[in-house]
Amino acid sequence: MHSLQCRRVIPFGKLSLSLHAPRNALRFVHKPAFTFESYKSLHRDPKYAKLSEQDVQVFKSIIGKDGSLIDGLDKSTDPADLDAFNIDWMNKYRGKTQLALKPKTTQQVSEILKYCNQKKLAVVPQGGNTGLVGGSVPVFDEIVLNLGLMNQIHTFDEISGVITLDSGVILENADNFLAEKGYMFPLDLGAKGSCQVGGCAATAAGGLRLLRYGSLHGSILGMEAVLPDGTILDNLVTLRKDNTGLDIKQLFIGSEGYLGVITKLSVICPKRPSSTNVAFFGVPSYENVLKAFSETRSHLTEILSAFELMDNTSQTLVDKYSGTQRPLEDEHPFYVLVETQGSNKEHDEQKITALVEDLLEKEIISDGVLAQDESQLRVLWERREGITECLAKAGSGVYKYDVSLPLPVLYDLVNDTKKRLIEFNLLDDTPEHPVIDVVGFGHMGDGNLHLNIAVRQFDKRVEKCLEPWVYEWVSRHRGSISAEHGLGLLKKPFVGYSKSKEMIHLMKTLKNVFDPNGIMLPYKYV
Amino acid sequence: MHSLQCRRVIPFGKLSLSLHAPRNALRFVHKPAFTFESYKSLHRDPKYAKLSEQDVQVFKSIIGKDGSLIDGLDKSTDPADLDAFNIDWMNKYRGKTQLALKPKTTQQVSEILKYCNQKKLAVVPQGGNTGLVGGSVPVFDEIVLNLGLMNQIHTFDEISGVITLDSGVILENADNFLAEKGYMFPLDLGAKGSCQVGGCAATAAGGLRLLRYGSLHGSILGMEAVLPDGTILDNLVTLRKDNTGLDIKQLFIGSEGYLGVITKLSVICPKRPSSTNVAFFGVPSYENVLKAFSETRSHLTEILSAFELMDNTSQTLVDKYSGTQRPLEDEHPFYVLVETQGSNKEHDEQKITALVEDLLEKEIISDGVLAQDESQLRVLWERREGITECLAKAGSGVYKYDVSLPLPVLYDLVNDTKKRLIEFNLLDDTPEHPVIDVVGFGHMGDGNLHLNIAVRQFDKRVEKCLEPWVYEWVSRHRGSISAEHGLGLLKKPFVGYSKSKEMIHLMKTLKNVFDPNGIMLPYKYV
Ligand SMILES: Cc1cc2nc3c(=O)[nH]c(=O)nc-3n(C[C@H](O)[C@H](O)[C@H](O)COP(=O)(O)OP(=O)(O)OC[C@H]3O[C@@H](n4cnc5c(N)ncnc54)[C@H](O)[C@@H]3O)c2cc1C
Ligand SMILES: Cc1cc2nc3c(=O)[nH]c(=O)nc-3n(C[C@H](O)[C@H](O)[C@H](O)COP(=O)(O)OP(=O)(O)OC[C@H]3O[C@@H](n4cnc5c(N)ncnc54)[C@H](O)[C@@H]3O)c2cc1C
Structure with a gap:
């Protein structure tokens, strides 16, 4: 019964298109x-x-x-x-x-x-x-x-899987190129149709499958960068192991343009999986989401490629603004998307089916579906990837917080934020209240929560209510105030909630070494 | 027939004990x-x-x-x-x-x-x-x-798999601790019984399974380090994603003590595999080794955890000095050890058996065995891990080069080195010749070759014949003169073969920022 329920065909909705329109x-x-x-x-x-x-x-x-x-x-x-x-x-x-x-x-x-x-x-x-x-x-x-015109792919080695390319290559283009060779880029994210590999390196982007393919600090093997004084740093090695002195390229990964400009990268890419499965669960409580995560890791170990959390509020928004249909009939407090990527369809299906059965059996999840083909798979992903865009349509603005937290307290931040906004009389259904709702979702497998507050209009009172309160909350719970989006202008004033004064002092000292005139990225970062 | 041949029980030899005697x-x-x-x-x-x-x-x-x-x-x-x-x-x-x-x-x-x-x-x-x-x-x-007395494990989070520990914890102790929790340290190497996790971080050690578990630049999440002026840099986060400013800890990974002392680490650890398989192949040529690698990656993708190359010379030494018996009857020019780690015994066995059949069928390998149990598995690994120790026993010294090279030319370096030593009349069977033999083995899956020259006695003529010739050869073939062992004293003079003068200049500038009096690691590194 259970497995039948799980394997039922998803009613098709329209795919919500498209996050990937070329921005320019x-x-x-x-x-x-x-x-x-x-x-x-x-x-x-x-x-x-x-x-x-x-x-x-x-x-x-x-x-x-x-x-x-x-x-x-x-x-x-x-x-x-x-x-x-x-x-x-x-x-x-x-x-x-x-x-x-x-x-x-x-x-x-x-x-x-x-x-x-x-x-x-x-x-x-x-x-x-x-x-x-x-x-x-x-x-x-x-x-x-x-960097948009620096968009050439230079070399690709079919044995090692190492690609060298200009930093202005659009992530999706790089991945499409690799797909033809049986490989994939070790990073994927909602903005892939517009963001560039160099921008991803500059922000140390994490994305949807960090859990599986690891951080760019591990997969970027080489880099060419230009210092503010015009010096070209050529460190574009294509070797997996190269321990010859300080690994300076690492400082550029996540430096957001503060130290110089990344011009080329070499990246080691994994084989493209021949089999992808996606399951979508309705879960009765956050406690059960945690249990589901633990079980999922045990069952799927080496083929688990994503574990994404979505709360019911986020899915109600997607219902309303995306035109896609709910994959599950009833409403549930939480939803989880689990993806596997592997090399053997049969083995992977066995593993994910065993997981689903186990989760239903143990009553950790209330309902679930498994995508039966590529298009169902995309519909399920749209329920997760479409959230950002639907949020944008819900009001005329969104306050976004991208934080890391220890898993046990991760969702408490959403609850506490909502409580606080209600307490301050800022959140309600009526137009006088600036806040429409508080939404939580994210790459839970990496401890990464996107806390989003949709507003009817940007309002200083909301900002004052949230900041620095959110950052204090995160810092108190030993989280990071920026999981993956970086500091930019938005979080520059708050870096002290995640980094000690000694660390910040050293960052500024390094800035002075790389860019004594401070011409790069003024007013931002640290 | 083929698969029977492959599954034959290995004749047992004594395990060569032990690389791991506490050094002190x-x-x-x-x-x-x-x-x-x-x-x-x-x-x-x-x-x-x-x-x-x-x-x-x-x-x-x-x-x-x-x-x-x-x-x-x-x-x-x-x-x-x-x-x-x-x-x-x-x-x-x-x-x-x-x-x-x-x-x-x-x-x-x-x-x-x-x-x-x-x-x-x-x-x-x-x-x-x-x-x-x-x-x-x-x-x-x-x-x-x-750092030997700073050897406490501080915390371990069973949900996320993140461990925080002192840098003086011995790698094997960390791994044994994790084994009890169902996890493993994401690094393994022959010296694990003596080397410390801090030493591994300081040398950005790669080890036997980098191919699978990635580089320490990806798995070290947080670090505490002390600068030469006594400043404590506390960046011991346990979060998978934390993009809040320059990732300074990355500079310490691979810095060999040049910038300061690493005192604590937090590391994300994978689930311990419930199933490990090891196959050992005899291969007729290096060309076929390359083919075997390609096939292996295709068949084993997500469960491949090691692909190790050994030449016949290395195995003859192991025969002679380890007391272990050959796993294959005949001699072959090359041997390859393939390991899988996964979560489902049956699935993994199916995958590796299919690989072996395919390799035999296509005549890419000449012979092979699959370990049937844990102790056979260890015997096979000893054929690889024992090489270093057997080399030490073969003469009274070994010139060691640990290089990265593009795979197609990787083994050419061994052939060319041997030729050169013969040409210079330094290698022969008689006691007057300083060189006993030239041996090539290594973590081929990472493009990493250990070139070892066993000598009857250290001899300046040998050194002169090899250096800087080896480094020039590597540089000419776009390799790295130090894949994983680092620079130390040995390779300080040669870093220019792998890094540009701009890079070296910047390293020295950074040294000056971290350690203006130059008290750390004098005479070494860059
Ligand atoms: C719909 C959507 C989904 C997203 N999902 C994710 C996600 O899952 N994970 C994630 O990490 N991020 C995500 N992001 C954020 C963003 O896409 C990433 O940070 C991305 O890496 C930015 O790339 P970009 O090329 O657009 O960089 P930009 O936005 O142009 O630049 C980002 C920063 O890097 C600097 N920079 C850009 N290029 C270079 C260069 N070549 N050299 C030096 N500095 C440079 C800029 O000065 C700026 O400070 C998402 C964004 C959107 C809109
Ligand atoms: C049998 C054998 C097999 C090996 N196999 C591999 C392998 O497969 N892969 C590999 O990468 N290496 C290998 N090595 C090399 C070596 O084991 C590694 O480099 C290891 O990481 C060194 O750790 P250690 O604690 O012994 O460091 P040490 O040898 O004590 O120190 C190494 C360097 O790091 C510095 N250092 C040590 N601890 C700290 C600290 N806490 N803070 C700052 N600096 C520090 C030292 O000053 C020194 O410059 C092998 C060695 C042996 C003997």
Whole structure:
């Protein structure tokens, strides 16, 4: 009976499309306020030079004909052409750059930075601009150095699985290339259609399958990067083991552009699994979610590739805004998506079926389905991956917190946040209340919770109610205030909740070594 | 037929015991020459202070009663008590320290370093002293800071698999502790009975199963370290994702003590596999070894945990010196050990049997056995893990090169080295020739070759013939001159073959930030 219930065919809903529209094609209908207007405490640092037409001429001579340069000083340029470089994915942050540079070679990046360093022109590197913490757009008039035209795949070794590629290659393109060779990129995330491999390295992105394929600190084997003074650091080895001195590339992974620009990567890629299974469970309590996780790890060990948590609130939103149908008939307080990836279909199905039976038997889960084919599998994933977009549609803004927490207390943060917002009379069904609802979901297998607060409009009272309270809560429970999205502008003031003052001091000292003029990523990070 | 042949019971030999004798218990019968005598170009840097009795008093007051201090200035101390701290595992390097300190707490490490920094007393951190590049023992009179008494396991989280422990915990002890909880340490290597987890982190050790469990850069989640000025960097997070600023701990992984002392680690550990299989193949050519690797990855994908190469010369040595019996009847030019680790015995056996059948069918291998039980499995592993010790018995010394190379050319280095030594009339069967033989083996799945030259006696002519020739060869073929053992004293002069001058310059700049007085690890690394 149980296994029949589990294997029932999912009623098909429309797939909600698509997180992956190329960002640059968009025009901004409602532009956000300038960041420096909403962050009143920020002031342009007068140590930075203002861009002159003479500077633009120099950049033109560097980039030549093959790169691209969008020049806001030139009156004939449509100012809207710079919007895509000034405004971030969330439509929350907005800078006021007058110049976006899109070099095509490392040499050009080097010459650009060297010049900026000499002239003290501030720079913000930009990948796919999908970062969620305001890192990739200027705060004031920093020059945008966009890597989008550095998008070549250079080599791929079919025996070792090592790829070398430009940092501007879009993650999905890299993965599609590898798919043809029977390999996969060791990282996947909702923004894969827009984000770049270099942006992923710069943010040490974790994504959906870190649990299985590990951190970029392990899979990036080599790197080419350019320091702010124009020095090219060539460390583009393709070897799995290379213990010859300080592993400096590691500092760049997760540095968000603070130390320099990543221009190329070599990455070791796993074989593409020939068999993928997805199960979707309804779970009666968070306590049972924890039990389900433990059982899942025991049953699926080496083939477990994702364990994703979604609360009922998140799924109600997906119902409402995605047009996809619920995979399970009844409502449940929690939902879990489990994915396996392996090399033997039969073995994997046996393992996941045994898991499902065990979970039902022990009454750890209340209901469940197993995807029967590729399209059902995608429908189930859409229930998880669609949350971010549905949240965006629910109101006119979302406060997002991406935190790591010890598993036993992970969901308490959602409950406590909701309680607090109600207490402060900020959350209710009526339009006077700014907050629509509090949603929790995330890569639970990695201890990673996305706490999202959907609002009818951004409201300082909500922000004051949440910050630094959320960070204090996380710090008190020995979590991290930024699991994977990084610090950017958003979390710069709060890094002290996750790092000691000695650590922060050392980071600043290192900054001074790499970038004594402080031209890279001003006003952000630490 | 084939599969029967493969499943035949291995004739049992004695297990060669044991790589893992606790090093400190040994007395040195034949002590090597002092390093400063064999490396004539090295001179004690007069910027370092000489140890005084007053210094020793200060250290005594810091360490108090619970730590331990071996004081060579004190005439009542047996000078041989310091041998274990002055002489390395290979019995090749010998320093002349007058003081070994064994602190018990991070606070003590901090006070020791702070004092040394003020007084400009040079320091060499020491773990299990099993490093193979002369890093862990002094060159002159550097104080040895041995971590052996910092050996507590602090916490283990059964849900996440994260362990926090002192850096002085012996790798095998950590793994035994985890075994009881159903987990394993994500690193294993021949020296596990002596080497410490902190030493492994300091050398970014790769070991036997990197292929499967990834690099320590991925599995070390948190670290506590002490800077040369005594500052304690507390970054001992136990979270899988924590993107809050520069990932400074990464710089310490593989830094060999150059930047400071690692005192604690938190490490994410995989579930212990319930099923392990080992196969041992005889292969007719290196070309076929490459084919076997490709097939093996395809068949075993997620359960493949080791792919080890051994040449016939290495196995002839093991025959002679280990007392174990050959697992295969005939001789073959190459041998390969394949290991799987998984959660389902039946599934894993099906997969590995299918592989073996396929390899025999396609005549990629000439013969093979599959271990039928735990003790056969250990016998097969001894054929690989015993090589280092048998080499040591073969003559009175071994020149060891631990390199990474692109797989297609990996074994060419062994052939070319042998040719060159014969050409230079240094290798032959007669006692006048210094070289006994050239042996190649290693973690081939990671592109890692151990090139070993066994000698009747260490001989400057051999060294001159090999160096820098080996490094040039490796560099020319885009390999790494140190895959996993690090630089230490041995490879310091050669780092330029693997790293650019910009990289080396930056390493030295960073050294200056972390250790402006240069008290840590003098004369070594870069
Ligand atoms: C729908 C959606 C889902 C997401 N899911 C995840 C997820 O699961 N896991 C996760 O970790 N993140 C996730 N993110 C966040 C984001 O996609 C990742 O951080 C991604 O890695 C950013 O890549 P990007 O190329 O867009 O970088 P950008 O947003 O352009 O830049 C991010 C930061 O890195 C710097 N930078 C970019 N490129 C370079 C370079 N070449 N050299 C130096 N610095 C550079 C920028 O200055 C900026 O500070 C998600 C975002 C969205 C919109
Ligand atoms: C039989 C045998 C097999 C081996 N197999 C492998 C293998 O497969 N893979 C591999 O990578 N290595 C291997 N090695 C090399 C060696 O075991 C590893 O490098 C090991 O990690 C060294 O650990 P240790 O505690 O003995 O460190 P040590 O030898 O004591 O020290 C190594 C270096 O690290 C520094 N150091 C030690 N502890 C600390 C600390 N707490 N903080 C800062 N610096 C420190 C020392 O100063 C020294 O420079 C093998 C060695 C032997 C003898």
